[in-house]
Structure formats: structure tokens, C-alpha cells
Amino acid sequence: MKPDSASVFTTDNEARAVEIISWFPRPRSAMIPLLHLAQQQDGYVSDAAMRRVGELIGVTTAEVKGTASFYEMFRFEPVGRYLINVCTNISCLLCGGEELLEHACEVLGTEVGGTTSDAMFTLEEVECIAACTEAPCLQVNYRYRGRVTNTDFDRLVEDLRAGQTDIPHHGVLSQVHQRTDAEHRAGIVPPEQAREAPVWISRNSDTQAGD
Amino acid sequence: MSTPHESDGYLAHAPGYVANDGPKLITSRFEHSDSFTLQRYLATGGYNGLQAALRATPQEVHQQVREATLLGRGGAGFPAGVKWGFLPPGKHPYYLVVNGDESEPGTYKDRLLMERDPHQLIEGCLIACYALGLQQCFLYVRGEMALAQERITAALNEAYEAGYVGREIRGSDFSVDIVMSQGAGAYIVGEETALIESLEGRRGMPRLKPPYFPAAVGLYGQPTIVNNVETLSNLPWLLTNGAEAYRSYGSETSPGTRMFAVSGHLQRPGVYEVQHGVTTFRELIYGNNYCQGIRQGRELKMFIPGGGSSPWFFGEHLDLPLEAKPVGAAGSMLGSGAIVVMDDTTDAVKAAWRVVKFFARESCGKCTPCREGTTWLEQILRRILDGEGRPADIDLLLDIGDNISPGPYPAAAHGELEAVPFPPRQTTICPLGPSAVAPVVSTIRRFRHEYEAKITRRDPIPVMAVPAGAAL
Ligand SMILES: Cc1cc2nc3c(=O)[nH]c(=O)nc-3n(C[C@H](O)[C@H](O)[C@H](O)COP(=O)(O)O)c2cc1C
Ligand code: SF4
Ligand code: FES
Numbered sequence: 310m311k312p313d314s315a316s317v318f319t320t321d322n323e324a325r326a327v328e329i330i331s332w333f334p335r336p337r338s339a340m341i342p343l344l345h346l347a348q349q350q351d352g353y354v355s356d357a358a359m360r361r362v363g364e365l366i367g368v369t370t371a372e373v374k375g376t377a378s379f380y381e382m383f384r385f386e387p388v389g390r391y392l393i394n395v396c397t398n399i400s401c402l403l404c405g406g407e408e409l410l411e412h413a414c415e416v417l418g419t420e421v422g423g424t425t426s427d428a429m430f431t432l433e434e435v436e437c438i439a440a441c442t443e444a445p446c447l448q449v450n451y452r453y454r455g456r457v458t459n460t461d462f463d464r465l466v467e468d469l470r471a472g473q474t475d476i477p478h479h480g481v482l483s484q485v486h487q488r489t490d491a492e493h494r495a496g497i498v499p500p501e502q503a504r505e506a507p508v509w510i511s512r513n514s515d516t517q518a519g520d
Numbered sequence: 521m522s523t524p525h526e527s528d529g530y531l532a533h534a535p536g537y538v539a540n541d542g543p544k545l546i547t548s549r550f551e552h553s554d555s556f557t558l559q560r561y562l563a564t565g566g567y568n569g570l571q572a573a574l575r576a577t578p579q580e581v582h583q584q585v586r587e588a589t590l591l592g593r594g595g596a597g598f599p600a601g602v603k604w605g606f607l608p609p610g611k612h613p614y615y616l617v618v619n620g621d622e623s624e625p626g627t628y629k630d631r632l633l634m635e636r637d638p639h640q641l642i643e644g645c646l647i648a649c650y651a652l653g654l655q656q657c658f659l660y661v662r663g664e665m666a667l668a669q670e671r672i673t674a675a676l677n678e679a680y681e682a683g684y685v686g687r688e689i690r691g692s693d694f695s696v697d698i699v700m701s702q703g704a705g706a707y708i709v710g711e712e713t714a715l716i717e718s719l720e721g722r723r724g725m726p727r728l729k730p731p732y733f734p735a736a737v738g739l740y741g742q743p744t745i746v747n748n749v750e751t752l753s754n755l756p757w758l759l760t761n762g763a764e765a766y767r768s769y770g771s772e773t774s775p776g777t778r779m780f781a782v783s784g785h786l787q788r789p790g791v792y793e794v795q796h797g798v799t800t801f802r803e804l805i806y807g808n809n810y811c812q813g814i815r816q817g818r819e820l821k822m823f824i825p826g827g828g829s830s831p832w833f834f835g836e837h838l839d840l841p842l843e844a845k846p847v848g849a850a851g852s853m854l855g856s857g858a859i860v861v862m863d864d865t866t867d868a869v870k871a872a873w874r875v876v877k878f879f880a881r882e883s884c885g886k887c888t889p890c891r892e893g894t895t896w897l898e899q900i901l902r903r904i905l906d907g908e909g910r911p912a913d914i915d916l917l918l919d920i921g922d923n924i925s926p927g928p929y930p931a932a933a934h935g936e937l938e939a940v941p942f943p944p945r946q947t948t949i950c951p952l953g954p955s956a957v958a959p960v961v962s963t964i965r966r967f968r969h970e971y972e973a974k975i976t977r978r979d980p981i982p983v984m985a986v987p988a989g990a991a992l
Contacts, residue, residue, distance in 0.1 A: 332699040334656065335740060340721030341704050345663070366721065379723035381705030382663045394664075398625045399828065400783035400860050402874050436707065436878050437625040437828075438664055441783035441858070442536050442790050451666040455536070483669035487700055489680040495655070495687050495695035500740045503613035503655055509694045510653035513577045 400441035538790030569756035594748030606735035625828030626858030644752030771797025826855025829955035832962035879956035890953030925954035
């Protein structure tokens with residue numbers, strides 16, 4: 310049975326969605342953060358979640374899907390609890406990234422792009438993750454490990470299996486959320502409602518080209 | 521509030537940043553384990569640049585940035601003060617978009633600045649907003665950077681609470697909101713118009729030019745300044761100490777310092793803050809203060825001077841200073857401050873293929889020369905590597921390259937800094953397509969024999985003896 314789209318997000322996440330939207334002059338700008346919120350909740354982005362995101366920001370489900378599919382991080386089917394992304398781009402290639410990826414395939418018993426049968430791990434080959442001086446490197450659910458030897462990799466997999474890391478399940482990015490009430494904000498309004506020069510500019514307006 | 525994720529000891533194990541004895545304008549707090557907190561920030565001169573800015577008029581602040589010749593650190597090296605001047609008068613609201621999408625192969629410095637000193641970046645944003653009358657700031661952080669997102673968000677929460685961001689900042693009439701937003705995995709979103717599309721909740725594809733600068737038409741069609749994380753992180757120091765002090769570091773045309781990620785076959789790879797314009801590639805690669813030479817005493821074969829998009833350099837370029845003009849005159853660019861060093865064990869064709877594969881994978885597909893061309897380049901290189909290259913392949917690679925980016929690449933790198941020629945010579949909407957040509961042309965020029973050796977190397981084809989009289 311299809312879930313009713315209003316109950317796709319938990320009550321907490323529904324509130325967070327509204328909060329996220331409130332930070333942008335136009336609701337549609339919350340698209341990517343809301344898709345991340347959905348992925349954080351379920352580990353992937355479901356059709357129902359895309360429908361709900363569309364409702365929240367006032368666009369069609371098709372537009373949400375069309376946008377979401379452009380971005381590599383969004384998954385539309387469940388993946389392993391831990392997504393392991395091994396970089397093989399240039400700096401990592403020079404320092405053993407391909408060999409590390411091969412080792413990872415062997416240890417996990419899966420192909421690149423595959424998920425282990427216990428649904429614990431999905432393995433991916435990725436492009437530069439901005440840790441090039443620490444090559445070869447990888448991310449587990451977007452948390453970094455650098456200068457990874459085969460032994461390090463084996464230990465990491467053991468620790469993850471044993472639940473001995475603080476790495477959250479796939480989909481969780483920032484665990485800190487921006488919260489400031491309206492009273493302390495400067496005020497976020499659509500561009501049509503902000504046509505006046507800001508006060509600290511108009512006060513200096515005699516010399517300001519902008520006014 | 522939950523505490524930011526420490527990524528279990530990752531920083532201790534693989535720190536990335538390596539301190540040196542040079543001046544520290546933007547990495548001064550990196551030595552502290554709590555460098556990302558408001559408490560540490562305030563104890564080390566934090567928000568003094570903002571206070572100095574608030575005591576001056578917006579125009580004076582803009583003038584300081586102009587006088588400092590603060591060059592953009594995102595890739596193009598365009599002077600921030602000049603770009604800021606492109607805002608059309610009276611078309612409010614104006615916005616600030618911070619480019620924290622760092623994903624150019626070899627580039628690793630914006631992430632450090634976001635993770636280790638988020639308040640410095642926030643203060644930089646505030647100074648820019650004050651100077652230009654920008655009404656909201658969007659900090660767009662690459663999707664894959666969970667820790668950077670946490671650190672920035674936590675810092676914003678602290679800064680709002682302490683009255684450094686938001687309504688009537690520190691009792692003044694200056695008010696601005698800053699919001700952390702995220703990407704979701706797409707290199708092309710680093711291109712500023714694609715970034716704006718993404719921030720509007722769309723597929724991150726570059727917009728057609730003109731207009732060349734989002735300063736004219738940007739977010740929601742409004743005038744928008746897009747600056748790189750490192751560019752903005754310079755502003756607190758600059759406003760605290762003044763343009764003259766800033767100019768006392770680095771060279772005349774490239775003042776201040778810059779962060780360089782130096783990776784590859786090195787004794788001590790790392791991210792170093794170095795004086796812009798005066799330090800040479802040789803010092804950075806071989807200097808005791810920096811990378812300490814090629815690993816295990818091997819020889820240098822080639823290096824990428826400015827990230828995956830830049831044409832490659834060789835031994836004869838080592839004495840060039842880290843400065844836009846001479847590097848441009850020599851046919852490349854400093855780009856995103858990413859130097860990738862390859863020793864004499866490196867297979868030139870394979871290295872070029874890997875960079876091209878990146879661009880082929882990341883092409884957004886909007887224009888044909890890039891979408892088709894990068895894929896062809898990648899496939900031809902792949903077959904050469906697999907021993908299936910054809911004699912005409914080298915010319916074919918050059919021909920495809922010429923279709924994407926006719927003439928010398930990058931055209932922009934040969935010009936005067938003050939007048940970056942726009943549009944650059946390319947048949948594409950953005951420079952991603954031309955970027956894929958750089959490694960191919962660089963390696964064919966220098967190591968044609970390696971290509972030829974791979975192409976002519978044929979595994980002997982077993983000839984089956986045909987029985988006499990058999991029907992063929
Ligand atoms: C394909 C492509 C990718 C880019 N990626 C980045 C990036 O990841 N970060 C960045 O700051 N600038 C990137 N840029 C440059 C931006 O378009 C823009 O010039 C820059 O953010 C402006 O900031 P700056 O003037 O402070 O350097 C990229 C440009 C292109 C063409
Ligand atoms: S050059 Fe490539 S990445 Fe840039 S707009 Fe065209 S297809 Fe997209
Ligand atoms: S090349 Fe692997 S992190 Fe940059």
C-alpha cells in the first residue's frame with residue numbers, strides 16, 4: 310500500500326523541513342537539503358519522499374525527480390548501511406587508489422557498485438574527494454579515512470561490522486542543524502519584497518553608486 | 521546541541537595541513553584542536569575585521585579590498601575588488617553565494633578552511649555583505665563534506681546566538697542572514713552559474729553566457745557575488761591589518777598568501793600556506809619547509825600546476841614563481857592551488873587518461889563538443905592503454921581536442937590579469953570541456969613516444985594453420 314505522502318516524513322523531520330524552507334527566499338531552493346533530509350531518514354530517497362518534497366516546495370514530483378537524478382549522492386533504492394567510496398582520481402591513483410579499491414572488492418566480496426549480501430556495505434569508486442595529500446583515501450558515509458593501507462581497510466571493515474565507530478548510517482550528513490528563531494534573523498523574504506537598498510547602504514547613499 | 525562529528529581520529533592520522541615558518545594569514549588557528557569554536561576564535565582576534573569594517577563606510581571597505589588586489593582563489597584568479605564593482609547600481613536585493621564545492625582533482629584547501637576555521641569564513645562573508653549591501657549569504661558546501669557542514673552549521677548557530685550574524689549585528693544597523701546549504705555530488709556545480717542553478721533547486725548546469733558574471737544576473741535573477749571559500753577567508757585578516765600590510769606579503773601583482781595542496785609522489789605531501797607570487801614550484805616541491813622532494817629520491821617526471829583543468833608542467837618549469845602571470849605565460853595556470861607531482865615511474869598515458877575520465881564522467885551533457893568529445897577522448901585513451909590503439913589515434917585525440925577548444929589553451933592564461941579575455945576560446949558553454957583537452961595535449965607534446973610505444977606494441981596474433989583444402 311502506498312503511504313499517504315503527508316506521513317512520509319516523521320513528525321520531527323516534517324518540522325525540520327519547514328524550518329529548512331524558512332531559510333530560503335524561495336522554497337524551491339530547499340530542494341537539495343530536503344532530499345538529503347529524506348535520504349537521512351530512510352537511507353535513500355523514495356518516490357513518496359519526492360512527492361512530499363514537491364508538495365512542500367510547490368513543484369511537481371517530476372521536477373523533483375528530474376532534479377534529484379542529476380546529483381550522484383541521491384540513491385533511489387536502498388544501499389548498504391555503510392557506503393564506502395574509494396577515490397581513484399589522479400593523486401590517489403599515483404599512491405595506490407586502484408590497488409586499494411581492488412583489495413576492497415576482495416575483502417567485501419563484491420564488485421564496484423555492488424552491495425554485500427548482508428546489506429552492510431556498498432562499494433563505490435569515486436572522483437576526487439578533496440583529501441589528495443592523504444592518498445589513498447576513502448569515505449564511509451562521507452566520513453574520511455586517509456593514507457589507507459590494506460590492513461587499515463580490514464580493520465575499518467571489522468570495526469564497522471562490530472558497530473565500533475561513530476559513523477551514522479547512510480544518508481546522515483550534518484548532524485548539526487541550523488536553528489535561529491525569526492526574531493534573531495535579519496529577515497528572509499522573496500526578492501520582490503527586498504527592493505530597497507539596505508539601511509547601512511542608504512545611510513551612506515551620497516557616495517554609493519548603488520543608489 | 522550535538523557536538524560536531526570528529527571522524528574518529530582522522531585528523532590526527534592524516535592531517536592534510538602542514539604548518540611551515542612562513543606568515544599565516546588564514547591558517548593561524550589550525551594548530552589549535554578547538555580552532556572551530558567561537559571561544560577560540562574570539563580569543564585569537566576573531567571578529568576584529570568585522571568591527572574594523574563596521575567602523576568604516578561600506579565604500580571604504582570595498583576600497584581596501586581593491587587596494588589589496590585580493591585575487592580570487594577559486595580558479596580564475598579574478599581580483600575580488602574588481603568583481604565586486606560589477607554590481608549594477610540600485611537593483612536590490614543583492615546576494616552573496618559562497619563557493620564551497622571544492623572538487624577539482626588535486627584540490628584540498630577549502631575543506632580545511634571550512635572544517636578548521638568556519639568563523640573566519642563567516643566573518644569574511646559578513647565583511648563582503650557589509651561592503652556591498654548584500655542582503656543574504658548562501659554558503660554552498662559540497663555535499664560529500666559532512667564534517668565541513670557540521671562545523672559551519674555549529675559556527676553559524678554560535679555566531680547568531682552571540683549577535684555576530686542576523687539582525688542588527690553587534691548593535692549596528694547592519695543585518696544579514698547566512699544559511700548553510702548543500703550540494704549533492706556533481707563537480708560541474710562548482711562553476712558559478714551552475715552553482716546558482718543548483719541553489720535555485722535545479723539541475724546544476726551552467727548558464728549560457730553572456731552575461732559573464734552573476735554580478736549582473738545571478739540568484740533569482742538578482743545581482744549576485746560568487747566568491748570562493750579561501751578568497752573570503754582572507755577578508756578578516758585584511759580588514760584587521762589593512763591593505764598595505766596585506767600587500768607586504770607575496771608579490772606586487774599577487775599579494776598575500778595562498779594555500780596549495782601538493783600531492784602525489786612526494787616525501788611530505790601536504791597543504792601549505794605560502795607567500796603568493798614569490799615562492800617557486802621548486803621550493804614548494806623540494807624545500808625542507810615544504811614537501812622535501814620526490815619520494816624515495818626518485819626523479820620528477822611532470823606535475824600539474826593548478827588542478828585537473830590546467831595544462832601540465834615539467835622540470836624546466838620548476839623555477840617559475842607561484843604567480844598567475846608567469847605561469848600563464850608558460851602556458852598553464854595556478855587554477856585552484858592544486859599541485860600534483862608525478863615521478864619517473866608514472867605512466868603518462870595512464871595519468872592523462874585518469875584525468876580525462878574524470879571530465880568525461882562529470883560533463884553535464886549540455887553541449888555536444890564536451891559531452892561527446894570528452895567521452896571519445898576517454899575511450900581512445902582507454903584503448904591505447906589496453907594495447908588496442910590505432911596508428912591514427914594520436915592525431916584523432918588532437919583533432920577532437922581542437923574541436924572542443926580551438927587554439928592554445930587556456931586562452932585566458934596568456935592575457936593580462938586585469939583584462940581576462942572573455943569568452944575564452946572554446947566551443948562549449950563552460951570551460952569543463954576544454955579542461956579535458958589539457959592533459960591530453962600536454963602529454964602528447966612531451967611523451968609522444970610513450971603513446972607510440974603503446975600503439976605499436978602488438979601482442980602477436982596467433983595464426984591458425986589452415987588445413988589444406990579447407991573451405992575458407
Ligand atoms: C567546471 C568548473 C568548476 C569549478 N569549480 C569550482 C569550485 O569547486 N570551487 C570554486 O571556488 N570555484 C570553482 N570554479 C570557479 C567558479 O566558477 C568561480 O569562478 C569562483 O567560485 C569565483 O570565486 P573567486 O573569484 O573567489 O575565485 C569552477 C569553474 C568551473 C568552470
Ligand atoms: S562544457 Fe561540458 S560541463 Fe560545461 S556546460 Fe558544456 S557539457 Fe556542460
Ligand atoms: S585525488 Fe583522491 S582525494 Fe583528490
